[in-house]
Amino acid sequence: xxxxRERALQLDKAYLALMREQAFALGRDTLLAPPANxxxxxxxxxxxxxxxxxxxxxxxxxxAWE
Numbered sequence: 001x002x003x004x005r006e007r008a009l010q011l012d013k014a015y016l017a018l019m020r021e022q023a024f025a026l027g028r029d030t031l032l033a034p035p036a037n038x039x040x041x042x043x044x045x046x047x048x049x050x051x052x053x054x055x056x057x058x059x060x061x062x063x064a065w066e
Contacts, residue, residue: 007032 003011014030049055056062 010032011030014032018028018030
């Protein structure tokens with residue numbers, strides 16, 4: 001499961017450009033084209049977690065170790 005030589009070289013060039021810019025705000029993965037199966041924007045809608053008491057806004061992750 002390795003990319004073809006041509007695609008591997010394109011990915012190497014894209015990764016090198018990313019490293020030169022040191023622009024990791026969107027991660028370190030290199031893409032040759034915009035992803036087809038990802039939403040461009042996410043509307044700020046309710047997930048209804050507030051009603052269940054599972055909405056945490058202080059930024060901590062609560063784990064239930066048993």
